[in-house]
Amino acid sequence: MKIVAVETIRVEEFPEFTAVRVHTDEGVTGLGETCFGPEAVEAYLHESVAGRIIGKDPLAIERHAHDLPGFYVTHGGTGVSTRAHSAIDIALWDLLGKVSGQPLYQLLGGAYRESAPIYNTCGGYRYGRKEAKFRGTSRPDDVADEPEEAAPGPYEDLVAFQTHADELALSLLSEGITGMKIWPFDEAARASEGKEISRADLKRALEPFEKIRSAVGDRMEIMVELHGLWDVVPAIQICRALEDFRPYWVEDPIELDSDDALRRLKASTNVQFALGETLGSLPYYKRLFDTNCADIVMFDFGWGSGISEGRKVAALAQAYGLPIAPHDCVGPVALCVGAHFSVATPNVLIQETVRAYYTDWYRKVLTELPTIANGRIAPSSKPGIGVELLPGLESRPDAHVRISR
Ligand SMILES: [Mg+2]
Incomplete structure (x- = not known):
């Protein structure tokens, strides 16, 4: 062939x-x-x-x-x-x-588990469908500041986490989803270019966490996305302020440019760090693991050299005693690959999903998507990825x- x-x-x-x-x-x-x-x-x-x-x-x-x-x-x-x-x-x-x-999960070694747990990244409908005018923004989440248009469905979670995170947590729990990722610090980061965070901004950004904990207690795990927007000192202040809310992880608190900066940050807080989706290939993961600062390993199949490299990163992570959390938020094929990978790979912890995407624009691109129900994801059993x-x-x-x- x-x-x-x-x-x-x-x-x-x-x-x-x-x-x-x-x-x-x-x-x-x-x-x-x-x-x-x-x-x-x-x-x-x-x-x-x-x-x-x-x-x-x-x-x-x-x-x-x-x-x-x-x-x-x-x-x-x-x-x-x-x-x-x-x-x-x-x-x-x-x-x-x-x-x-054979389905992809079979090629990857077969079903280690029948389905994998998911969490919901609280994106809205517009990111994957945004107009060309947004294309100059460096962060997809910048659209949070744009005036609202009518949402095409009930999952405008990007707005919800900023305004009524308590109701959002209840909505997710009602669907069997027990983890949610939010990024309420980004607005303050853009205002100061990540150089500092004021007491007022810190207090404002903590409001969603207070609402979630008072509404649902510890029934919801909270992942905090910092998008690598912060310098070290404000990142330390944010992580310490988050400790009381027991986040499941804090993701990309700083860019992964300096191992020393990362070590300093890690030594200053007891929150867990999810790191890695921006790294791209195995040697960079090895370097990250050697810092002892990664608690959960993020990997993106569409950015990180594909499935071949993903397998190696997962194996290396396993040798370091680290779990993997495949990235979504980027496109439907990557999510489908993540579903196969997550059921086949022993040290996968949890698969990222975005309900505003898999109920909307992902379905306008592919013939089918993985089965997502009761907080779990299962891949297609058709040959290959199983979608067109x-x-x-x-x-x-x-x-x-x-x-x-
Ligand atoms: Mg991320």
Whole structure:
């Protein structure tokens, strides 16, 4: 079997989404995906990747995982090249599943568990569907400050966590979801560029935690996303202030640029840190684990060099005694991959999900999604990832399709 074409599909309504299809001479295709900068990823895939894999065996996955990043400036990080390589790697695993007639979780070693626990990241409807005017923002959550439009459904959780986190916690519990991720410190971070947080801003940002604890006590786990926006001193102040609320984890309190800064922060607080989704490849995870500052390991299949690298990161984490929490928030194929990975991988702790996405825009892109019910997720049992792009997606007037043969 040989690869004969690489196809990219992006849709303006979902402006950070890039789907990749790898076509073979036997008519089987593999589906992959990445997120952010889709025009740049598309250009890189056709300019620099297609010519290196067309004519090659798609099932030599490890060969491609080795060769694609091994090209000087395309190595490391979560830049355009790594994201493009990630999408290809996901598509090749999907192809392997289809050719062998086995679901992805089976290829990864089989069902260690039947389903995996989830938590809800309290995003709203608009991030995955935002208009081009938002595309210059560095953080998807910046849209929290935009004036409200009519929500297309009941899960406008981005607004809810900022205004009535208590009702939101009750709503999630009623669906069997016992973990929620919120980011009420981002507004203050943008105001000071992360240099300081005032007593008033700290107090305001703690209000959702007070509401959640007084409404549901300890029945809800709270994940706190800090998006790497803070300098070390305000990050220490925030983490210490959060200790009384017993957060499940604090995620990316600072950017992972300085091991010494991270160690200083870790030594100053007793909250648990979830780190890693921005790192991109195995050696950077090794370096992070060696700091002894990561308590939970985040990994994104569409940014972090795909499924091949995800397996290695999970194995390395296991050797360090660390659990993995696969990332979502980025796109439907990545969530589907996460569902397979989470049931197959022993040290997966919990899978991220966003109910405003998997009930809405994810369904406008894919034929089906993992089963999500009672706070758990289970993957498709069809061959490969088990999903396809929704028929007609590529012929929408706002679709951009490009193919290299
Ligand atoms: Mg995150």
